[in-house]
Amino acid sequence: MKAMFRRIAAATWARSLEFVRDRSSLGWNLVFPILMVAGLAFVFSGPGQPLFKVAVIAPAEATLDASLHPFLGTPQVQFYREDDVATALPKVQRHRIDLLVDVSTQPPRYWVNEQSPKGQLLERLIAGSGGPGFTRVATTGKEIRYVDWVAPGVLGMNMMFACLFGIGYVIVRYRKNGYLKRLNATPLRAFEFLLAQLLSRLTLILIVNVLVFSACRMLLDLRMEGSYLDLLVVVTLGAFSMIAMGLVVSARLASEELAGGILNVISTPMMVVCGVFFSMDGAPRALKIAADCLPLTHLLSAARAIMLDGAGLSQLAYPIAALTAMSVVYLALGAALFKWRQD
Amino acid sequence: MTNSAAPPLLEVRDLVKHFKQVQAVNGLSFDVRPGICFGLLGPNGAGKSTTIEICEGLLAPTSGTVRYKGEPLGPKYRERVGIQFQSTALQDHLTVIENLRFFSALYPVRRPIEELIALCRLEEFLDRDSKKLSGGQRQRLLLAIALVNDPELLFLDEPTTGLDPQARRNFWDLVTDIKAAGRTIVLTTHYMEEAYLLCDEVVIVDHGRIIAQGVPSQLLAEHFNDSMLEVPAAEAHKIPATGLTGIAKGETVEIQTADVNGAVAALLAGGVSLAQLRIRPRTLEDLFIELTGRGLRE
Numbered sequence: 001m002k003a004m005f006r007r008i009a010a011a012t013w014a015r016s017l018e019f020v021r022d023r024s025s026l027g028w029n030l031v032f033p034i035l036m037v038a039g040l041a042f043v044f045s046g047p048g049q050p051l052f053k054v055a056v057i058a059p060a061e062a063t064l065d066a067s068l069h070p071f072l073g074t075p076q077v078q079f080y081r082e083d084d085v086a087t088a089l090p091k092v093q094r095h096r097i098d099l100l101v102d103v104s105t106q107p108p109r110y111w112v113n114e115q116s117p118k119g120q121l122l123e124r125l126i127a128g129s130g131g132p133g134f135t136r137v138a139t140t141g142k143e144i145r146y147v148d149w150v151a152p153g154v155l156g157m158n159m160m161f162a163c164l165f166g167i168g169y170v171i172v173r174y175r176k177n178g179y180l181k182r183l184n185a186t187p188l189r190a191f192e193f194l195l196a197q198l199l200s201r202l203t204l205i206l207i208v209n210v211l212v213f214s215a216c217r218m219l220l221d222l223r224m225e226g227s228y229l230d231l232l233v234v235v236t237l238g239a240f241s242m243i244a245m246g247l248v249v250s251a252r253l254a255s256e257e258l259a260g261g262i263l264n265v266i267s268t269p270m271m272v273v274c275g276v277f278f279s280m281d282g283a284p285r286a287l288k289i290a291a292d293c294l295p296l297t298h299l300l301s302a303a304r305a306i307m308l309d310g311a312g313l314s315q316l317a318y319p320i321a322a323l324t325a326m327s328v329v330y331l332a333l334g335a336a337l338f339k340w341r342q343d
Numbered sequence: 344m345t346n347s348a349a350p351p352l353l354e355v356r357d358l359v360k361h362f363k364q365v366q367a368v369n370g371l372s373f374d375v376r377p378g379i380c381f382g383l384l385g386p387n388g389a390g391k392s393t394t395i396e397i398c399e400g401l402l403a404p405t406s407g408t409v410r411y412k413g414e415p416l417g418p419k420y421r422e423r424v425g426i427q428f429q430s431t432a433l434q435d436h437l438t439v440i441e442n443l444r445f446f447s448a449l450y451p452v453r454r455p456i457e458e459l460i461a462l463c464r465l466e467e468f469l470d471r472d473s474k475k476l477s478g479g480q481r482q483r484l485l486l487a488i489a490l491v492n493d494p495e496l497l498f499l500d501e502p503t504t505g506l507d508p509q510a511r512r513n514f515w516d517l518v519t520d521i522k523a524a525g526r527t528i529v530l531t532t533h534y535m536e537e538a539y540l541l542c543d544e545v546v547i548v549d550h551g552r553i554i555a556q557g558v559p560s561q562l563l564a565e566h567f568n569d570s571m572l573e574v575p576a577a578e579a580h581k582i583p584a585t586g587l588t589g590i591a592k593g594e595t596v597e598i599q600t601a602d603v604n605g606a607v608a609a610l611l612a613g614g615v616s617l618a619q620l621r622i623r624p625r626t627l628e629d630l631f632i633e634l635t636g637r638g639l640r641e
Binding site: 003006007009010011013014015017018021022174177178179181182184185186187188 | 399401421422426428430431432433434435436437441444445446448449450451
């Protein structure tokens with residue numbers, strides 16, 4: 001047992017030294033996400049998006065159009081379906097959507113944020129739309145700047161790249177140049193080697209991201225409503241699951257080009273459907289289901305819930321359970337498929 | 344240190360290894376006695392790398408057995424043997440001493456690192472990035488890594504390929520020291536001079552089979568009862584037509600003869616200049632070429 005821990009510790013240390021001494025790559029890991037968040041903050045610092053976004057609670061069989069209520073036929077407004085008030089109302093309060101409409105009740109109701117100019121503009125449109133009158137429910141809440149919302153997305157995306165490519169490329173390179181074959185000739189076992197790679201990568205990614213997060217928070221005055229410890233727990237779990245995903249990809253490949261291609265095929269959809277830059281509220285159901293199968297979705301939803309809404313871990317049981325399950329499955333798969341040498 | 348009465352350290356019996364299309368090893372049997380340097384020789388593709396990898400416990404044979412100290416190779420075997428591959432990449436950005444410490448930490452029994460440094464003469468470049476080593480320095484580091492667990496049995500797979508003559512001779516000195524310390528070595532090499540110098544016993548393998556086996560000097564005595572005379576090609580026309588047959592080989596013509604005195608007298612009589620005449624005993628390389636043929640191997 002002691003010998004096993006010594007082997008894991010030695011392999012973790014050796015890999016960490018290699019990473020830290022690769023100055024150019026380390027620098028890039030630190031600077032790139034800060035530049036990205038700052039750039040986005042600059043680009044989106046002007047007026048908000050022109051489109052109005054309205055959540056609608058409606059009977060399941062109904063289509064969201066003017067036949068349900070004339071207001072739903074208003075052009076320039078994006079209507080999308082929400083299942084219940086509890087999920088949708090915080091979005092009104094955080095200014096992520098402009099209005100919440102419930103047409104499943106009689107009379108229909110709407111929720112408006114009294115601090116949201118766009119919400120108040122939409123109220124006038126409702127009044128002028130004709131059709132049955134609405135019951136107005138007022139709510140309040142401070143607006144969340146786009147940068148507050150997008151920063152966790154960008155940091156999470158960057159972390160995803162660091163996890164997938166960081167572990168994937170390294171193991172494939174080790175296999176290609178015969179280093180894995182050499183290690184196989186020692187008492188080091190496959191799971192010890194993989195665990196060492198994972199621990200080394202996880203520790204370094206966490207250190208890098210704590211630095212990047214601190215820099216972003218200082219530079220951009222990012223919103224942080226919840227506990228830093230909770231955020232660390234969620235981020236650790238998210239990074240773990242994405243590194244384990246990288247282990248699966250790198251379990252057998254001996255070509256960096258092929259590994260790069262496969263990693264791109266995995267990371268590009270994650271960048272698009274996991275809600276890095278734009279909210280997936282209102283996206284087609286199939287896309288949401290696909291997003292639910294990817295770890296980044298759960299990492300981002302949990303991190304945003306902590307940072308923007310001050311949620312605690314007890315409120316994040318679903319994303320935490322999903323990330324844990326994914327970590328276990330990927331790790332088991334990665335270890336089962338792993339080969340020291342190319343065929 | 345050779346002890347012919349001692350039971351073999353490694354016993355290889357009827358080893359067969361098929362890959363998809365290829366039969367790489369086709370029924371090899373040999374013993375490696377403790378304390379000797381055992382040479383596994385053969386042209387490219389003869390099956391020596393496959394054989395040595397099976398003996399190292401890294402590859403499972405299709406059939407046949409390998410026993411270490413009379414026992415089948417178990418999970419603990421890797422802790423006991425030392426292995427140096429022909430070419431091994433190491434982790435980037437690690438120094439020589441860090442590589443040594445890392446590999447050392449993987450084994451339950453460890454030889455003090457200071458001893459390894461002295462034995463493999465690594466003192467001068469301990470803190471150098473292992474990527475920045477010369478070929479000879481790199482092979483010495485890889486040898487030290489193969490010795491971190493103080494193994495009784497050491498596998499060296501073409502350890503001097505690509506080294507310059509000085510580095511190769513330095514490496515031979517190290518191997519001689521290791522042998523003198525009572526370790527057993529299994530060596531594959533392309534260099535017959537190296538095999539002759541270092542190996543107490545050799546097997547020559549071709550097409551997955553053993554075609555010659557024994558002590559190098561005895562093998563030479565068994566196969567050859569003649570010597571080789573080399574005459575410059577420019578003087579070839581002076582070789583008397585009777586009794587001597589010359590085979591052109593580049594810039595020289597080789598004459599095989601059991602009667603060196605008679606042959607030299609005949610050449611002198613023909614007017615060949617003694618100044619450029621070379622007389623040499625038959626070498627392992629001659630035997631190797633005679634047994635494996637001159638055809639190009641890829």
